Amino acid sequence: MNKTILLKNRPKGRPSTSDFAFIEEEKPAPKEGELLLKAKYVSVDPYLRGRMRDTKSYIEPFKLDEPVESGIVAEVIESNNSNFEKGDFVNGMLQWKQYQTSSGNGLNKVNKETAPLSAYLGVLGLTGITAYLGLEKIGNLKEGETLVVSGASGAVGSIVGQIGKIKGCNVIGIAGSDEKIKTIKDKFGFDEGINYKTTQDMSKALKKHCPDGIDVYFDNVGGEILDAVMNNINKYGRVINCGAISLYNESETPTGPRHEGTLIKKSVRMQGFTVRDFVKEFGPAISQLSTWLNEGKITFSETIVEGFDQIPQAFLDLFDGKNKGKMLVKVY
Numbered sequence: 001m002n003k004t005i006l007l008k009n010r011p012k013g014r015p016s017t018s019d020f021a022f023i024e025e026e027k028p029a030p031k032e033g034e035l036l037l038k039a040k041y042v043s044v045d046p047y048l049r050g051r052m053r054d055t056k057s058y059i060e061p062f063k064l065d066e067p068v069e070s071g072i073v074a075e076v077i078e079s080n081n082s083n084f085e086k087g088d089f090v091n092g093m094l095q096w097k098q099y100q101t102s103s104g105n106g107l108n109k110v111n112k113e114t115a116p117l118s119a120y121l122g123v124l125g126l127t128g129i130t131a132y133l134g135l136e137k138i139g140n141l142k143e144g145e146t147l148v149v150s151g152a153s154g155a156v157g158s159i160v161g162q163i164g165k166i167k168g169c170n171v172i173g174i175a176g177s178d179e180k181i182k183t184i185k186d187k188f189g190f191d192e193g194i195n196y197k198t199t200q201d202m203s204k205a206l207k208k209h210c211p212d213g214i215d216v217y218f219d220n221v222g223g224e225i226l227d228a229v230m231n232n233i234n235k236y237g238r239v240i241n242c243g244a245i246s247l248y249n250e251s252e253t254p255t256g257p258r259h260e261g262t263l264i265k266k267s268v269r270m271q272g273f274t275v276r277d278f279v280k281e282f283g284p285a286i287s288q289l290s291t292w293l294n295e296g297k298i299t300f301s302e303t304i305v306e307g308f309d310q311i312p313q314a315f316l317d318l319f320d321g322k323n324k325g326k327m328l329v330k331v332y
């Protein structure tokens with residue numbers, strides 16, 4: 001049999017496991033031109049929360065009572081498509097099913113000899129590409145500048161900080177535990193870190209760690225941390241609005257300080273970033289990330305949860321910061 005995970009409810013506020021339903025179906029048979037895929041690693045990502053709302057976005061919302069989908073690395077079990085062979089591994093946007101058929105469109109072959117399969121959903125996948133292209137397209141980092149990144153020990157944030165160091169910047173990370181702060185400094189080479197959960201006054205803490213002000217802010221969390229960064233932003237500063245996880249479970253958008261004055265007086269550029277706008281540049285981005293990985297200039301962390309049934313819980317755990325680096329589920 002073939003387990004599948006459906007979206008059962010559109011969550012209000014924080015999602016829970018009861019918003020998902022498990023069903024069992026017959027294992028599908030591939031038609032002419034199709035492949036049969038077996039899921040190996042499933043990526044769970046904060047942006048999936050947005051797809052659970054019935055609102056227009058840069059990507060279609062999930063439909064109720066239909067399978068959830070995310071980035072998945074799968075093995076080709078049967079192939080009726082001359083572009084793929086049994087035993088190939090592929091990466092693509094696939095459904096939360098143990099087995100599924102595919103036409104092969106949108107799938108990329110991945111090589112497990114070059115990198116561990118899980119890395120194609122992290123540092124060599126959308127995560128790494130987001131970090132790299134966010135900085136390239138909006139950050140415009142210059143040597144000697146101060147880069148601040150939130151969600152610093154997470155999948156995107158940990159890569160952002162390391163790229164900042166490659167570019168010769170002073171890099172300050174913001175994350176949610178002392179253990180994570182230690183990791184971003186010891187493993188990823190950040191210069192300093194701030195635990196936002198134990199810091200009373202983020203503005204003051206940023207001022208202390210960024211005595212020359214902040215030139216570039218890679219924002220993964222939004223909300224009050226963004227407000228504190230804006231109090232310390234430099235003239236011609238750049239803010240990359242990549243994510244706003246602190247707001248994803250809010251039903252109403254909370255109001256905060258107005259940033260127009262700062263943006264105008266300091267000629268700051270604040271720009272929303274959606275990695276999918278740059279699909280044509282994914283190839284060069286992966287190539288650069290692979291080079292840095294092979295040269296030992298970047299490294300990565302993963303939290304790998306085991307078992308297909310754990311996929312919804314692994315997703316929910318992102319909102320409690322239970323992951324270190326990329327959150328993945330290994331499916332047998």
Ligand SMILES: NC(=O)c1ccc[n+]([C@@H]2O[C@H](COP(=O)([O-])OP(=O)(O)OC[C@H]3O[C@@H](n4cnc5c(N)ncnc54)[C@H](OP(=O)(O)O)[C@@H]3O)[C@@H](O)[C@H]2O)c1
Nearest residue numbers: 046151154155156175176220243244245246273274275321
């Ligand atoms: N724009 C794009 O194209 C694009 C693409 C990929 C990802 N993103 C965004 O980038 C961000 C990071 O994604 P990711 O996949 O790398 O996830 P991640 O950072 O690996 O995981 C999420 C992390 O967010 C932190 N967090 C959770 N709730 C928080 C809160 N209320 N305030 C502050 N931090 C909180 C947690 O770490 P702590 O322990 O530090 O709290 C958690 O580990 C997300 O906002 C995501 O939506 C955007």
